Amino acid sequence: MTSRSMALQLDTKDPLAKYRDEFMIVDQALCYLDGNSLGRMPTETANVVDQYLRTEWATKLVSGWSDWIDEAQSVGDLIGRASLGAAAGQMLCVDTTSMNFYQLCCAAVDARPDRKTVITDTANFPTDRYILEGICKQRGLKLVVEVLNDDVALVSLSVIQYRSGVLHDVAKLTQLARDAGALFVWDASHAVGVVPMQYDRDNIDLAVGCTYKYGNSGPGSPAWLYVSHRMQSELQVPIQGWFAQNDQFAMAQGFDRTTGMRGFQVASPSIIGMRCVTTAFSMIERAGLSAIAQKAAQGTELMLALHDAWLAPLGFSVVTPRDSKRRGGHISVRHHDAQKVSEAMRIFGNVIGDFRQPDCIRLAISPLPTSYVEVFDGFERIRDLVVTKKYLEVGEASSRVT
Ligand SMILES: Cc1ncc(COP(=O)(O)O)c(C=O)c1O
Incomplete structure (x- = not known):
């Protein structure tokens, strides 16, 4: 696994290799191993947005809204079909993950008014933990990391x-929560577009996620939310916006919530953003999630082999499970000088991963744009930066963003 010719051979045999050509890759020498944070740009996205601006916004002006008004639902359905195993009518593509998370978590705890406990995990993503803290504070609920009991209204974890x-085992944990009478809200931001999920088959009730990681839809692209058919009439989100109004354009007094997914939508969606999502998720649909997941498993396997051969002797260790069924497209490695190594990778190595406190570097394969040889070269450069101690030459971090 540690020869470059073997990585090249993996690329030759890779059924997804052709998709790399559908991305705009400006610097061919860059090893971009951070597609779990922000995906690369599909070249077609620039054409689609340009076309939208010229032939729709500029041309149709406000009349365009007749065509655009329900796009949050149709683009949501595409995300559900391409990546979540969700039949139509259970998705919206709208707002941000944080906003959608707040909306669904409030709806879930409000649907269990006699229960006073919410469970999450200290390793969960910060925005989720902070939002849950806020919801619990507003409603006088307890936020804990303990086991399920009959006081638990909501459990929330990241996929x-x-x-x-x-x-995580999404199906099993959802069932455990259901058996205890609690609702589960999943944050699938790091899984969508790389891990095959089957929400309908696995009886998932509620989930949110972003589109800018393996979804390749661009910085700040609209997020999504999923509410299963069976939960739609039981739950109501706290922000009662006009898009959820039954007869939206009657503009009447009093909120009269419509049925179905539009009843979960607050406001005007970003049409430009959704065109980026449509382009990128159509590519995911064409490539197929099972081929994507297979490449993620093989690519992370290659990373682990390179880690063991080159990085472990230099003081690195692996945090991510070695069983490919228990991980997605990124691995996380630990090193006592991780922040400096990560910075040096960008500055001296032309390799991009990212640093996460206190001592982790995350490295990803995004199966559509990343090649195996890109992974190989990236790891070789990391090794060389540490062997030569070149990484010690980096100064203070140059950005607030790590
Ligand atoms: C798991 C997870 N949830 C939520 C977010 C926050 O997303 P946003 O800033 O788009 O609301 C992120 C961002 O990286 C994330 O990784």
């Missing part, structure tokens, strides 16, 4: 833990 890369 893949952002730092460690651990993949």
Whole structure:
């Protein structure tokens, strides 16, 4: 596994290799191993947005809204079909993950008014933990990391833990919560577009996620939320916006919530953003999630082999599970000088991963744009930066963003 010719051979045999050509890759020498944070740009996205601006916004002006008004639902359905195993009518593509998470978690705890406990995990993504803290504070609920009991209204975890890369058993944990009478809200931001999920088959009730990681839809692209058919009439989100109004354009007094997924929508969606999502998720649908997941498993396997051969002797260790069924597209490695190594990778190595406190570097394969040889070269450069101690030459971090 540690020869470059073997990585090249993996690329030759890779059924997804052709998709790399559908991305705009400006610097061919860059090893971009951070597609779990922000995906690369599909070249077609620039054409689609340009076309939208010229032939729709500029041309149709406000009349365009007749065509655009329900796009949050149709683009949501595409995300559900391409990546979540969700039949139509259970998705919206709208707002941000944080906003959608707040909306669904409030709806869930409000649907269990006699229960006073919410469960999450200290390793969960910060925005989720902070939002849950806020919801609990507003409603006088307890936020704990304990076991299920009959006081629990809501459990929330990430499908893949952002730092460690651990993949949870979504079906099993959802069922455990259901058996205890609690609702489960999943944050699938690090899983969508790389881990095959089957929400309908696995009886998932509620989930949110972003589109800018393996979804390749661009910085701040609209997020999504999923509410299963069976939960739609039981739950109501706290922000009662006009898009959820039954007869929206009657503009009447009093909120009269419509049925179905539009009843979960607050406001005007970003049409430009959704065109980026449509382009990128159509590519995911064409490539197929099972081929994507297979490449993620093989690519992370290559990373682990390179880690063991080159990085472990230099003081690195692996945080992510070695069983490919328990991880997604990224691995996380630990090193006592991780922050400096990560910075040096960008500055001296032309390799991009990311640093996560206190001592982790995350490295990802995004199966559509990343090649195996890109992974190989990236790891070789990391090794060389540490062997030569070149990484010690980096100064203070140059950005607030790590
Ligand atoms: C698991 C997870 N949840 C939520 C978010 C926050 O997303 P946003 O800032 O788009 O609301 C992120 C961002 O990286 C994330 O990784």
